[in-house]
Amino acid sequence: MNTFIFIPARYPSQRFPGKPLAMLTGATGDARSLIHRSWDAACLVNGVDAVYILTDDDRIAEAANAFGADVLMTSEAPRNGTERCAEAVPLLKNAPDIVVNLQGDAPLTPPHYVEALIEAMQTDPGIQMATPVLRTELEHLSALQNDRKEGRVGATTAVFRNNGDALYFSKEVLPFADKAAETGLPVFHHVGCYAYRPEALTAYAKLPQGPLETAEGLEQLRFLENGIPVRCVEVDARGRAFWELNNPSDIPLIEDIMKREGIA
Numbered sequence: 001m002n003t004f005i006f007i008p009a010r011y012p013s014q015r016f017p018g019k020p021l022a023m024l025t026g027a028t029g030d031a032r033s034l035i036h037r038s039w040d041a042a043c044l045v046n047g048v049d050a051v052y053i054l055t056d057d058d059r060i061a062e063a064a065n066a067f068g069a070d071v072l073m074t075s076e077a078p079r080n081g082t083e084r085c086a087e088a089v090p091l092l093k094n095a096p097d098i099v100v101n102l103q104g105d106a107p108l109t110p111p112h113y114v115e116a117l118i119e120a121m122q123t124d125p126g127i128q129m130a131t132p133v134l135r136t137e138l139e140h141l142s143a144l145q146n147d148r149k150e151g152r153v154g155a156t157t158a159v160f161r162n163n164g165d166a167l168y169f170s171k172e173v174l175p176f177a178d179k180a181a182e183t184g185l186p187v188f189h190h191v192g193c194y195a196y197r198p199e200a201l202t203a204y205a206k207l208p209q210g211p212l213e214t215a216e217g218l219e220q221l222r223f224l225e226n227g228i229p230v231r232c233v234e235v236d237a238r239g240r241a242f243w244e245l246n247n248p249s250d251i252p253l254i255e256d257i258m259k260r261e262g263i264a
Helices: 034-043 058-066 083-093 111-125 140-148 199-205 213-217 221-225 252-260
Strands: 003-009 022-024 030-032 050-055 070-073 098-102 129-135 156-158 166-170 186-192 193-196 233-234
Touching: 003 083, 022 034, 022 252, 030 034, 034 050, 034 058, 034 098, 050 058, 050 083, 050 221, 058 070, 070 221, 083 098, 083 193, 083 199, 098 111, 111 129, 111 233, 166 213, 166 221, 186 233, 193 199, 199 221, 213 221
Parallel strands: 003 050, 003 098, 050 070, 129 233
Antiparallel strands: 022 030, 098 193, 129 186, 129 193, 156 166, 156 186
């Protein structure tokens, strides 16, 4: 199966304008933009035939071309990364069998997270869309809860059925987990990465935004609101820390992780 990774990137942002071009300094003191580090992460994934950055912004395209990335220019119409991926598929000469949306704010996404999604899609042809979820440890969970207590909107949690099909995604910490350490109740951090069949992307682009997607600001809820299953694939951290760049305050957190883990 042909598998392409798309990295959607847009310049405007209410919480962090120009985020794709924000600089992150790694363990060796090398400063690279967020979009560059996202590209680096995508290029480490095995079993991928091509990687493209998708944008409507000349500044992002110029920066991407400067470090050797392949760029697909999309219109300003897409309201989220999934819509941008749907718009990009017809721009290709040959349609892929699997499209992976590696969101440009998650440069710490380990390659094996994406590889797990690709394997799930290859193994089960009935899966139309899949996304990774990470079981939180106490320190990780505390960071999620602290963000909410401080009024920061950032990471997403997921709850799902026994077979892995999603029940809901939220910017709140779900399920209610104030006593998680005592009860052992698992809380799963949703990793900002998706794998789709091209036909699922085509269907998505024709569906209206629903009230849950609008309220939460989570694009994947459009699938659930329209009865399209989303398979959650649990991944193992393997000692790797994961955090997304949602707010400027996340930059020192991510830089600290890169230094601890020796990411140049």
